[in-house]
Amino acid sequence: MEPDSAPAQDAATFYSLPSELIVMILEIAAASSTPTALALCLVSSWARKLARPHLLDTVVLATYDQRDAFEHAVLPALDCADTLALVRHLWVAPSEGLDDALGQLTGLTDLAISPSYLSYTTCGKGDRDDPDDTPAPENSRVLRLTLLPSPYTGPHLERLYSWEVWNPALLVRTTHLSFVLHADNVSINVAIFWAWNLLNRFPRLTHLAVALPTAPCEYLEDFELVCAEILKHPSMQTLVLGVTASARASYPDGGTVYFASLREKFPRVCIVDVDGSPEVLSAHTLTTQEWDPCKVSAExxxxxxxxxxxxxxxxxxxxxxxxxxNTFI
Known part of the structure; x- marks a missing residue:
């Protein structure tokens, strides 16, 4: 047998397998790594169809260049709508863009964006002449929304509160809203205040997560009062309080007594430990000159x-x- 005939024989053996087994093998290969999934896209149209869901299931756009590349690669495609529907988890660090693509992500279940992006997407397009192509909420999945830290969180959430909403689809789809990445005391106070005031903007919201302040904190008493008001909202099921290691250490006995008192006051409050690494801490402690949204880590x-x-x-x-x-976790 000639040496060069071995690969051909291997290929013949592979293609002699039952089609169901071939599909299973390629599915496993596509799920194993991004390079493998990309390589499969070059094999054939049907292999590409198998690989695409694995490539697009989770998309992180950490820079403006990545955001632009995603738009330019997907939006002009003939099967743009089908391709965008494959994206289930999306992190967008840049604070603007993706206007046309975002409305077509009907399969999206997890989205992480900045407050400025949220306010722009929902309130900032009223002067556009073209009709909004965002699908009706009933045609889209419900959504877990994470708001990324930003030095402008307060003004942008105030804008969302006071301006007319032109594009409510993201707000209506959101059932879970997380502010836990806003983890210093000033940011926590801003987040909890606006989360409370914005409840009516999220008519299907059942779960809210915010970070717990460190002690001693001048906002702590007000924080508890706002928690009580949030839990009175008709759709609210659970308020999750995220506790970093530094916050826990700031309370006597690691917060054992205080956390127990919170649970007694608010049976629907759940206290959860969260990562306290620098990538999670709020940008509120940075100056606006230092702040770069693309440096917020998605890790x-x-x-x-x-x-x-x-x-x-x-x-x-x-x-x-x-x-x-809980029906959607």
Whole structure:
């Protein structure tokens, strides 16, 4: 046998397998790594169809160049709508763009964007002449929304509160809203205040997550009052309080007594430990000159997506009784 005939024989053996087994093998290969999935896209149109869901399931756009490349690669495609529907988890660090693409992500279940992006997407397009192509909420999946830290969180959330909403689809789809990445006391106060005031903008919101302030904190008493008001909202099921290691250490006895008192006051409050690394801490402590949204790391968010161990899942694990009233975790 000639040496060059071995690959041909291997290929013949592979293609002699049952089609169901071939599909299974290629599915496993596509899921194994991004380079493998990309290579499969070059094999044939049907192999590309198998690989695309694995390439587009989770998309991180950490720079403006990545955002532009995503738009230019996907939007002009003949099967643009089908391709965008494959994106289930999306992190966008740049604070603008993707206007046309975002409205077509009907399969999206997890989205991480800045408050400025949220306010622009929902309130900032009223002067556009072209009709909004965002699908009706009933045609889209419900959404877990994470707001990324920004030095302009307050003004942009105030804009979302006071301006007319031209494009409510993202707000209507959101059932889970997380501010836990806003983790210093000033940012926490801003986040909890606007989360409370914006409840009516999120008519389907059932779960809210915010970071717990460190002690002593002048906002702590007000924080508890706002928690009580949030839990009175008709759709609200659970308020999750994320605690960093530094916040826990700031309370006597590691917060054991205080956290127990919170649970007694608010049975629907769940306290969950969260990452306290610098990438999670709010940009409120930075000057606006230092702030670069593209430097906010997606590492922790990606880890939650890949492992399925989100803050919502950890809340269920720590408070099993909550599971009975949670339908979308």
């Amino acid at each position: 922790s968010w990606l880890a939650e997506i890949r492992t399925g161990d989100s803050i919502w899942q950890r809340a269920i694990r720590q408070e099993p009784l909550l599971e009975k009233r």
